[in-house]
Amino acid sequence: MQMPPVSAQILNSRPALLAALAAVLPDGGLISDPVELKAYECDGLSAYRCPPLAVTLPRTTAEVAAILKTCHALGVPVVPRGAGTSLAGGALPTADCVILGVARLTRVIEVNLPDRFIHVETGRTNLSVTGAVEGEGFFYAPDPSSQIACAIAGNIAMNSGGAHCLKYGVTTNNLLGVRMVLMDGTEVTLGGPVADAGGLDLMGVICGSEGQLAVVTEAWLRILPKPEGARPVLMGFDASEVAGACVADIIKAGVLPVAIEFMDRLAITACEAFAHAGYPDCAALLIIEVEGSPTEIDDQLARIRTIAARHAPAAYRESTSEADATRIWLGRKSAFGAMGQMGDYMCLDGTIPVSALPLVLRRIGEMSAEFGLRVANVFHAGDGNMHPLILYDANKPGDLALCEAFGAAILTLCVDVGGCLTGEHGVGVEKRDLMAVQFSPADLEAQMRVKDVFDPGWLLNPAKVFPLAASAGRRSG
């Protein structure tokens, strides 16, 4: 993976930079020791590593502004970092950058239950946002699987989703306002605890901008009343096409489950061996969860059962207890760990139109044979967000490159059938150079124009999202 050449000038002026940063962080929060910097050399995409020049951990928005202003004045790139759980390398440092981590910005500023919002600092973890309101029967809906660790800042940067977004939407649908700082230190507030922007929806383009436009330090988030209950049903099919058809029929029938998860045979086998969740031995498995009161759940499950019966499921199991429900989810939730036991793997994140599922799964199977690498498919079936997990051997020379080529081929296929490169993980560095598969030069130009406005010097998280060749002229300017 290529990154731009490191600026010798910045490296040489490191002592002056550290002094300037220390001056604006009188209460600490500057890390410059090489051993401590190692902790920040990568994010969740650990195949790529590079220690930064320095790490700053501000405690206030004013400190964030001071750090950015300092780096802006010295022409030093800044890489924003939430909790460092990005799977796309969104927080990957360069050797000549300063990491700006929001980990110490964790306050809850306001909880307002009658108006149904919470105002937090963005270093707070996703799960602890729900934690602040669940005692009153509310929750924050987006639930990425890293939710115990990931920060709201990163959720906003990547527009994170989660298993339940079929019903509740992703981050952008649950974000009411942001307070943020531009690269030049300007503080900006967009939106707030009211619905919709009065003018241009700048917040709409901040969400999902992968730290390209600003550092978000506070957020107003919509909170929702918790449902009365939820229950999953598990069903197995002899062919993935049939499982796909069953999903389409359920959606067309007007049942809107909160989650529809799909696993193929390799994923089922791996999860079963790892978690012993009692999954059936079949080609495709669906876990469908519905919400409501006990009788509402019974009603919805009865509808789903009738539809599923038309597709002759090889297995069908409705949970009858909390323990049973936990067991059904156990396998799916441990999918990544289970795959990790089988070897090194790369997790993809393309989205396809759900109607293209049979074709895409067949082609992935064929490509698996061509590349000689096994792949397991885990999939948010309701919204077409696929997570193919390609198994490879990191110790085998050339295997990572082969895996990356296979991954690129799968993502290109996703785009070819009308989908996209990434449904919820983001582009980062990982898919940066595939962007030209999905977007024309004019499309990319339009996106880069937005960055020009917010970060004219291209100092904020540069060399990500946009293909290096496309952004070269801007980054050097």
Added chain:
Amino acid sequence: MRPTSEADLSEAIRQAAGPFALRGGGTRGRVAAGDLLDLSGLCGISLYEPGALTLVAGAGTPLAEVQAALLAEGQRLPFEPPDLRALLRRQGVSTLGGVAAANASGPRRVQAGAARDFMIGLRLVDGTGQVVKSGGRVMKNVTGLDLVKLMAGAHGTLGVLSEVAFKVLPSPETCASLCLHGLSPAQAVTAMSAALGSPFEISGAAHLTRAGETHVRIEGFAASVIYRVQRLQALLAPHAAEITISDDPGALWQGIRDVTALCGHDGDIWRLSVQPSSAPGIARRLPDGSHSLLDWGGGLIWALVPAGVDLRAHLGQVRGHASLMRSASALPLFPPEPPEVATLCAALRARFDPKSLFNRGLMA
């Protein structure tokens, strides 16, 4: 000018020198100064997959045509775009692009979200004539910057939409609506907050000030709606002496959606987005002779205000924003922006529409 293809539109813009007044069906926004750019020729549903909950259509496609296609499959645009023709004294045919450009959302905004939340992709022609696409036709997509959201509600000032892709949802089997009688706005907002804070997935909560009626809507499968109506009656009983079940919830909510309570009166129409709990106080401070209704549980105030009154100045500092929807005055339609936000917006316009061709002066 009335282009009938994206290529024609692009060519026309490439060659243009003067400003354009963009118009889908002319039913929503104020038409700006300049040559009329009629977008009704960019019409037709190009893709509709009910099983994938996805619909893609030309920006000039009549909203009614889209709704008819969805109805045939038991689906709908969940954000309930309002028909504001009577309120704004307009005629014409509402288009999908107009809905997108205005981010036009109705009462179900409190539950489902706004138009922008269901916009998953679009194509546009920028001020240099360049065709740009963003998003796509899948409902989960974080690839690249989300220009779709930026265009939603931009009223065409950053580019002319040529095609829009929406996520759609199944229509519910049943709808019911409870009416709480005789509440003050403050009592109404408290009751609506209680309902919206319950697990019963309220899909509309509005207070008609003059009628003294507070309406709460529930949608879903029949058995579920019956159950939730019962639970809500119990939950709301402490808030109102009299609670009835409306016999025609469809017509009732269409009227709330289209703000019919304020139709047929002279004066200016304002739309205020506020925190629900602050709505009663703001409604009380409206100028004498005003009339208002509260939607979105109090988060949206529709106000009929005596002509020419600068409501923003009258109300002073309010957490939220006020848009002027109908007026003969020269007051700005959109709320003023803080300087740092105005700078960003102006810079975006300069880059997307360098010749300032589109709806010049409408938003800024």
